[in-house]
Amino acid sequence: MHEVSVGIVGLGNVGMGTLSILAENAGRIEEKLGFRLRVAAVCSRSVGSKTIPAELGPVLKTADWREVVAHPDVDVVAELVGGATVAAEIIEAAIAHKKSVVTANKELMALRGPEIWESAIAAGINLAMEASVAGGIPIHAVLREGISGDRLQTIYGILNGTSNYILTEMEKHGAPLPTVLAEAQRLGYAEADPSADIDGFDARSKLAILAALAFGQKVAPADIYTEGIRRISPMDFQYAHRLGHTIRLVCAARMTSEGLTLSVRPALIQTSTILAGVQGAYNAVWVKGAYGADTFYYGRGAGPHPTGVAVVSDLMRVAREIRSGSPERVSPFAHERLGEFQPRSFLDQKRPFYLRFRVDDRPGIIAALAGILAGKHISLEAVLQEPCDTKHDLPFVITVEPTHERAVRAAVEEMSKLEFLLEPPLAMPMEPSL
Numbered sequence: 001m002h003e004v005s006v007g008i009v010g011l012g013n014v015g016m017g018t019l020s021i022l023a024e025n026a027g028r029i030e031e032k033l034g035f036r037l038r039v040a041a042v043c044s045r046s047v048g049s050k051t052i053p054a055e056l057g058p059v060l061k062t063a064d065w066r067e068v069v070a071h072p073d074v075d076v077v078a079e080l081v082g083g084a085t086v087a088a089e090i091i092e093a094a095i096a097h098k099k100s101v102v103t104a105n106k107e108l109m110a111l112r113g114p115e116i117w118e119s120a121i122a123a124g125i126n127l128a129m130e131a132s133v134a135g136g137i138p139i140h141a142v143l144r145e146g147i148s149g150d151r152l153q154t155i156y157g158i159l160n161g162t163s164n165y166i167l168t169e170m171e172k173h174g175a176p177l178p179t180v181l182a183e184a185q186r187l188g189y190a191e192a193d194p195s196a197d198i199d200g201f202d203a204r205s206k207l208a209i210l211a212a213l214a215f216g217q218k219v220a221p222a223d224i225y226t227e228g229i230r231r232i233s234p235m236d237f238q239y240a241h242r243l244g245h246t247i248r249l250v251c252a253a254r255m256t257s258e259g260l261t262l263s264v265r266p267a268l269i270q271t272s273t274i275l276a277g278v279q280g281a282y283n284a285v286w287v288k289g290a291y292g293a294d295t296f297y298y299g300r301g302a303g304p305h306p307t308g309v310a311v312v313s314d315l316m317r318v319a320r321e322i323r324s325g326s327p328e329r330v331s332p333f334a335h336e337r338l339g340e341f342q343p344r345s346f347l348d349q350k351r352p353f354y355l356r357f358r359v360d361d362r363p364g365i366i367a368a369l370a371g372i373l374a375g376k377h378i379s380l381e382a383v384l385q386e387p388c389d390t391k392h393d394l395p396f397v398i399t400v401e402p403t404h405e406r407a408v409r410a411a412v413e414e415m416s417k418l419e420f421l422l423e424p425p426l427a428m429p430m431e432p433s434l
């Protein structure tokens with residue numbers, strides 16, 4: 001075999017970015033591999049309207065993905081369609097044809113990755129999915145190989161560029177979420193339906209994949225406690241700054257002696273920490289190991305070219321493995337096999353908490369709230385209040401000493417019934433180790 005041929009299904013942002021790298025960088029790729037990586041076929045529903053780079057030479061163009069999967073020259077199928085329906089059919093058909101698969105699909109791999117991997121093993125083909133988490137950051141390669149000798153303890157990530165862009169713009173300009181979101185949509189950072197990004201579901205899929213890679217357990221997205229950023233407002237940044245903190249949508253996976261704790265939620269993190277410096281649409285992953293201690297990975301989480309690099313690098317790796325005749329040289333999930341999820345509830349974690357209130361002011365408010373906290377054995381740390389024009393919508397913040405989240409939740413539930421509150425209190429953990 002003098003060359004390895006690929007078929008690309010999906011010619012959107014990632015597919016076109018991948019094709020342009022394969023075309024413009026073909027010489028370099030061949031120098032590195034020692035053989036040619038040829039694009040034999042491309043597919044999208046509107047393939048007729050796509051400009052396929054001429055440098056790729058003759059390429060089958062089709063609107064039917066089945067033709068790509070069944071093409072006799074195609075050794076590797078790149079699934080760059082997204083979603084969990086057609087993409088699953090494409091990958092299953094590719095595996096049935098004994099074609100290796102490269103995918104950027106976090107949603108599908110988070111939902112069904114271990115099962116798809118089992119079919120790939122049975123078929124003796126390679127499965128690679130670097131682009132599925134943190135697009136331009138080679139975090140799979142790091143967890144699969146770079147630090148696989150360590151015993152990992154904790155992963156903290158900023159894994160959704162859109163929500164990070166919204167939070168950091170809100171922090172810089174003091175604009176409310178709807179204004180910043182509209183700007184993000186205008187710039188193409190946010191979808192018309194922003195729910196997957198701002199409600200934390202996109203980040204949740206990525207954390208499910210990373211947790212499986214880091215800890216060898218089958219984690220389903222639904223196993224992860226998830227809270228989005230809709231309730232964060234510019235005033236929360238004012239208070240967070242007074243406390244020496246900022247706010248980020250933090251994806252956390254912590255291995256404890258009692259099990260694995262997973263969460264995606266907005267949290268206060270100290271402004272002095274490296275994660276607080278992650279601005280705009282960038283992503284970052286901070287990994288702590290028992291032996292290697294801290295390592296930090298930073299880069300673009302999305303975009304045609306950063307994600308395209310991840311796809312092309314996967315294609316190169318799979319092509320090498322096809323040439324050397326060694327499928328599954330290193331498992332895509334970093335472990336020989338994944339075990340069952342051993343959860344430890346995030347409610348058992350002890351943290352200092354930030355509680356933000358909006359009230360219709362009257363005497364006795366602090367006493368009422370402090371009474372509820374005392375009833376749950378929660379110690380109040382500080383009360384902060386920024387100047388405000390109106391007494392009818394008065395914000396203030398209470399911070400509490402490290403306490404179990406279970407107790408904080410019970411207190412928030414009880415507080416929510418108080419008639420002077422304009423909305424339920426907003427509770428966020430203050431991450432001490434970040």
Ligand SMILES: NC(=O)c1ccc[n+]([C@@H]2O[C@H](COP(=O)([O-])OP(=O)(O)OC[C@H]3O[C@@H](n4cnc5c(N)ncnc54)[C@H](OP(=O)(O)O)[C@@H]3O)[C@@H](O)[C@H]2O)c1
Binds near residue numbers: 064106107301303
């Ligand atoms: N965008 C990023 O920066 C990024 C980063 C990391 C990972 N990812 C992942 O990469 C994947 C692709 O994302 P994207 O942003 O490139 O999506 P996209 O721009 O929406 O592109 C999807 C492509 O799939 C094609 N397609 C959809 N249904 C098809 C079908 N039944 N048959 C053939 N082609 C079909 C579409 O074709 P038509 O347009 O012709 O209909 C389009 O070309 C997703 O899994 C996503 O989560 C994306």
